[in-house]
Amino acid sequence: MRPALRLLPLPICIALSLAAHADDDMPVDWSLCPVEDAVPLFPDAQPPVGSIADRENLPTDIQGDETVGMDGGVYNVTGNVTLRRGDQFLGTDNIEYSQDTGTYTATGNVRYQDSGMRVVAERLEGDQNNDSHRIDNVRYQLIERRGNGGAERIEMQDARGRMFGSTYSTCPPSQRWWELRAQRIDVDTDEGTGTARNATLRIGKVPVLYVPYMVFPIDDRRRTGLLYPSISMSSRNGFDWRQPIYFNLAPNYDLTLEPRYMSRRGIQLGTEFRYLTERGRGTFDLQVLPSDDLTWRERDEEIIEVPIAENRREDDRGMFRYTGYHNIDRTWQARANLFWVSDPRWIEDASSNVEGLAVTSLVSNAGVYGRGRFWSAAIHGEYRHLTDYTIFERQLPYNRLPRAVFFWERPFGRWLVAGAETEAVRFAHVDAEARPGGTRFDLKPWISVPLEGPSWFVRPTLAWRYTGYQLDDALATQIAVIRARDSLGLPANVAPPADAVASFLDDGPSRSQPIGSVDAGLFFDRDMRWRGDDYLHTLEPRLFYLNSPYREQDGMPLFDTRPMTFSWGQLFRDNRYSGADRQGDAHQLTTALTTRLIRESDGREKLSASVGQIRYFKDARITLGNEVPIQEGESAWVMDANYAINDRWTVGASYQWNPATRREDLASFRTRYLVGDDGIVNLGYRYRRNVLQQTDLLEQVDLSFLYPINPTWSVVGRYYYSLQDNQVLEAIAGVQWESCCVAARLVGRRYVRNTRGEMNDSIQLEIELKGLGSAGPDNRSRLRRAILGYHRDDLYLVPPSELRSSADDDLSADELPP
Secondary structure: OHHHHHHOOHHHHHHHHHOOOOOOOOOOOOOOOOOOOOOOOOOOOOOOOOOHHHHHHOOOEEEOOEEEOOOOOEEEEEEEEEEEEOOEEEEEEEEEEEOOOOEEEEEEEEEEEOOOEEEEEEEEEEEOOOOEEEEEEEEEEEOOOOOEEEEEEEEEEOOEEEEEEEEEEOOOOOOOOEEEEEEEEEEEOOOOEEEEEEEEEEEOOEEEEEEEEEEEEOOOOOOOEEOOOEEEEEOOOEEEEEOOEEEEEEOOEEEEEEEEEEOOOEEEEEEEEEEEOOOEEEEEEEEEEOOOHHHHHOHHHHHHHOOOHHHOOOOOEEEEEEEEEEEOOOOEEEEEEEEEEOOOOHHHHOOOOOOOOOOOEEEEEEEEEEEOOOEEEEEEEEEEEEOOOOOOHHHOOOEEEEEEEEEEEEEOOOOOEEEEEEEEEEEEOOOOOOOOOEEEEEEEEEEEOOEEEOOEEEEEEEEEEEEEEEEOHHHHHHHHHHHHHHHHOOOOOOOOOHHHHHHHOOOOOEEEEEEEEEEEEEOEEEEEEEOOEEEEEEEEEEEEEEEEOOOOOOOOOOOOOEEOOOOOHHHHOOOOEEOOOOOOOEEEEEEEEEEEEEEOOOOOEEEEEEEEEEEEOOOOOOOOOOOOOOOOEEOOEEEEEEEEOOOOEEEEEEEEEEOOOOEEEEEEEEEEEEEOOOEEEEEEEEEEEEOOOOEEEEEEEEEEEEEEOOOOEEEEEEEEEEOOOOEEEEEEEEEEEEOOOEEEEEEEEEEEOOOOOOEEEEEEEEEEEOOOEEEOOOHHHHHHHHOOOOOOOOOOOOOOOOOOOOOOOOOOHHHOOO
16 A cells, blocks of 8 residues: 555645745745635644655554454454554545555545645545546645635646646635636646646636646746746836847756846846856856947937946947856865946946946946954955946056955963955056056054953054055056145145255155054942843943054055044044055054943843043054044044833933034934834934035934734835935835735835936835745835845844945955855
């Protein structure tokens, strides 16, 4: 009787094939589904434990009230018949098996269960010698995927089978919001394919999609074929239809073509090629749009809006990207992220990929990265592509072609730690005539003595920093002209005498500067009881002394250096500038104090508050451009506090008060309230003052929420407003409806779509058939980016951006591969 069990996994192959495209990067919420399944648990079945691979090595246990048969004849088991093997269970009222012919028949209350599904049927029969089987009047329930359905009958011959009158849905039978039906499905388990004929998707009782013929996979093997299309409508693109075509070229590489028709722009071709090797992987992505109608349709308007001719749209447009890595060995890895765009307006116009995101440049980089126990290193290059049509290319930062960095840190015994930071980089600009470059070498060795105990620490550190250059002649001349003009007090439009310029000419400036610091702190703690709870109350005073003498740096260029934003972290750094072009002189002492209330029952922080300030003992002589020089006295007070009113409501604030101007440089307030099991409300206010110009830099309010009205209905929204510009940055209003197996999200959105502040409006509807897929724009991902805590699993994370910004990100040791 054991061979008869092999036909029963056929329904799950077909059911899973109907949901083959239901992959999702976010978990599906089944909380609104009833506890009872379409096919309930069988009370007489054993727990479905074990794996499919274990079945062939396990015996089959057959039991029944009565067994009649003889050798070479017909065996008939009747009354409460059960067959058990591993995770498999078969129950029926009667089963008959002929050893001579190899035929069998099971009738009456046929039930089957394993670790993946449960099946009930009216009758099953088959011929083991010919490997043919049939199941009549089938109902099934998937366990892992929650799908269920049925079929009038299933026929199987060898590895091929047919299902007639089949259905599939993730909805319970009493709430059939959607269902897939097929008149006939042919399945070939050897090839891993299914062929559906006259398939219909029904919403309620209304058919919304009919497919007369469709070939689809029933397992994880990749196959060439059509993927789901995407259809939308917009004022810029018109009717927008995309049809991905997948090509399974080899087990380790594939290709996807995506022809796209836009009625108001033309035909675009997208191509994605992926490869996978034993040591790495990569993706090539190419999008080509020849003769973009948008170019000539808006040409007259663009001439006015974009006065920089080279930044205007091209007739033939496109974008290329490659991203990948290769593990050279256990220590070294090669990585690349390469871009190309036909014109700076491509990113803005490709709004289906990046909506409302303004970036100045795309950064291409490639290099080799390594890490050891005490060191990390990288050799890479970085090139920038202009994507902001409102600026000139000469305004982009320098490219670093190439750059080599080396970080080393090692303890020597308990009381000594030594390290070094080294960088060698060649700076080159796309507009070399306007912005000539040069080469920079930076070396910073240091030693530290970490003295510490359970409640205190003192870490004196001594460093020495050397930075040297080899400048292009044009850049050395530019610097000499500026220095000569400043020394003679000449205006910017008057050229200094040649002999004065020659006296300042130096194509190899350098700087050597010692840096000494002492970081010290204490930890006091006590047990206390407040409002019925036990807390650990800490008091953490901290001192940071920094002394670095002045070194003349006027002859050094500014490749990648700028002042850091003053913040809490800046209180404890040994340089107030990013990059190596400037090392600030300093003689200062930071005093800071932090206190915390930590609930002992669960370790949650009830309260944290910090305050700190720098005391400058003398004026700082190093400045950048129009930067306000640091004078002897006190810096702005930096304050930050967070308080949990209860387990649902938290508030926080940051504040910087400048005693020199007697007003705030920064003020922010944030609060979050959790509503029920799913809802959240966020409110924030941000203000920052431009210390250099003594003007308001930004002032913004940000309100976002997901508010559940009841278990099925909720409203979502965001209002992100600039008080400084009197402009909405992003406004979202929407409603969500959710049932056991269907969800719908209707969202209206108004947002800034480019750096010029131009607005765009959209109304978008997404309908999700849980366990199958969704139709319409991906509103759920967009809401997750806009509403922090939308899924309540990312309360302390920054919402992901759709594209890396153009900030001049320096490579640090944290970015190197493990």
